[in-house]
Amino acid sequence: MQGNILSGGIKELEAVRQKLTDLTSCQNQNDSLEVQEGRLEKSIKGKEKDIADEIGTALRQRKEEIEKSYDAQLDLTRQQIKKIKNRKMKSKTEKVNERIENETAGAREEYRLLNLEIKDLYKTNHIPRIFHNRLFYAIFFPGKPVDFLISILVVIVLLLVLPYLIYTRILPQEKLIFLFLMYALIVIVFGGIYLMIESNIKNRHQGVFVQIQKIRRQMVLTRKTVKNIRKAILKDRDESIYDLEDFDRELEELEQELAGINAGKKEALSTFENSTRNVIREEINQQHQEELLKLKKEYAKVYSDIKEVQDTIKNLSLEIASEYEAYIGKELLTKEKLDMLIQLMRDKSIATISEAIAAYKTEQTENTAS
Numbered sequence: 002m003q004g005n006i007l008s009g010g011i012k013e014l015e016a017v018r019q020k021l022t023d024l025t026s027c028q029n030q031n032d033s034l035e036v037q038e039g040r041l042e043k044s045i046k047g048k049e050k051d052i053a054d055e056i057g058t059a060l061r062q063r064k065e066e067i068e069k070s071y072d073a074q075l076d077l078t079r080q081q082i083k084k085i086k087n088r089k090m091k092s093k094t095e096k097v098n099e100r101i102e103n104e105t106a107g108a109r110e111e112y113r114l115l116n117l118e119i120k121d122l123y124k125t126n127h128i129p130r131i132f133h134n135r136l137f138y139a140i141f142f143p144g145k146p147v148d149f150l151i152s153i154l155v156v157i158v159l160l161l162v163l164p165y166l167i168y169t170r171i172l173p174q175e176k177l178i179f180l181f182l183m184y185a186l187i188v189i190v191f192g193g194i195y196l197m198i199e200s201n202i203k204n205r206h207q208g209v210f211v212q213i214q215k216i217r218r219q220m221v222l223t224r225k226t227v228k229n230i231r232k233a234i235l236k237d238r239d240e241s242i243y244d245l246e247d248f249d250r251e252l253e254e255l256e257q258e259l260a261g262i263n264a265g266k267k268e269a270l271s272t273f274e275n276s277t278r279n280v281i282r283e284e285i286n287q288q289h290q291e292e293l294l295k296l297k298k299e300y301a302k303v304y305s306d307i308k309e310v311q312d313t314i315k316n317l318s319l320e321i322a323s324e325y326e327a328y329i330g331k332e333l334l335t336k337e338k339l340d341m342l343i344q345l346m347r348d349k350s351i352a353t354i355s356e357a358i359a360a361y362k363t364e365q366t367e368n369t370a371s
Contacts, residue, residue, distance in 0.1 A: 007358075013354065014354055038304060045296050048292065056281065067273060071266035093243050097243070105231065108230070112224060128202065136151065139152060144214070164184060345357050
């Protein structure tokens with residue numbers, strides 16, 4: 002055929018034109034199929050992404066539901082534990098206070114009687130009870146460091162604070178003479194009061210105050226006894242004497258319940274991760290399987306059609322290139338040029354393709370020259 006194509010006539014030229022038409026048609030079909038392939042590929046990827054998103058959302062929601070359900074039970078149990086602990090602490094505090102009251106009752110009664118004894122001494126010896134206070138004893142019968150501290154504070158108030166307030170807030174003018182007179186007045190008044198109390202109270206009832214001081218020292222020891230008993234009771238970690246077993250039993254049961262809920266939560270999450278997750282994924286995939294399978298079948302059909310069309314294009318292109326292009330020329334292997342050659346052969350009754358090509362080229366040369 003290769004040796005006879007130039008000697009062929011209109012029929013052979015029409016066959017070549019038909020092959021070109023078939024090639025163009027296949028190329029157009031291939032372009033259309035590739036567009037369709039891209040659309041289907043995009044649809045498949047979009048569908049797969051939608052499925053993956055739906056699976057992810059469902060898994061997250063189901064897991065959160067499991068966690069929320071167990072967390073609600075855990076919170077409730079923890080609140081019950083906290084409530085019982087508060088009740089236990091309240092009951093223990095009441096019983097500890099009751100124990101302190103009971104165990105210090107004797108010492109407190111002794112303290113009360115000692116205080117009454119001092120009051121009786123005041124009353125019997127006609128000493129005003131106004132002097133039965135810490136300030137009086139600290140100033141006139143100091144015996145401890147705190148007593149000397151109280152005395153120093155009294156001096157500071159009388160000789161510094163009080164003069165300053167009077168001098169800056171009360172006096173109309175700040176003059177040194179006023180300050181001198183004020184100090185003199187304070188010394189005279191309070192010094193006189195001190196000397197009067199020392200003479201009429203302290204010195205007159207010296208023997209009585211010796212007894213009172215002995216009693217006060219005994220009261221200090223009694224107060225220390227109460228304090229030590231209270232401290233020992235508060236430090237005692239043994240709760241068996243407070244009848245708190247019911248609270249401990251409830252707390253133990255709730256702690257076991259809490260551990261059980263935690264174990265149940267852990268097991269439920271493990272089951273979800275190892276089993277339920279796959280079931281949910283399979284269920285959602287099954288819901289969309291038909292639609293996705295349809296898209297994939299369409300894609301496979303289009304892909305197969307593209308392969309078939311591309312094979313046809315390749316075969317036609319090779320056939321045209323090997324059997325016609327070398328003889329007719331690439332520039333003439335177009336539908337328009339072949340139509341012109343066929344029309345030329347009909348108009349001039351040309352028998353062969355080679356003659357038609359020669360006549361076409363002659364016309365082209367003449368047209369160019371003119």
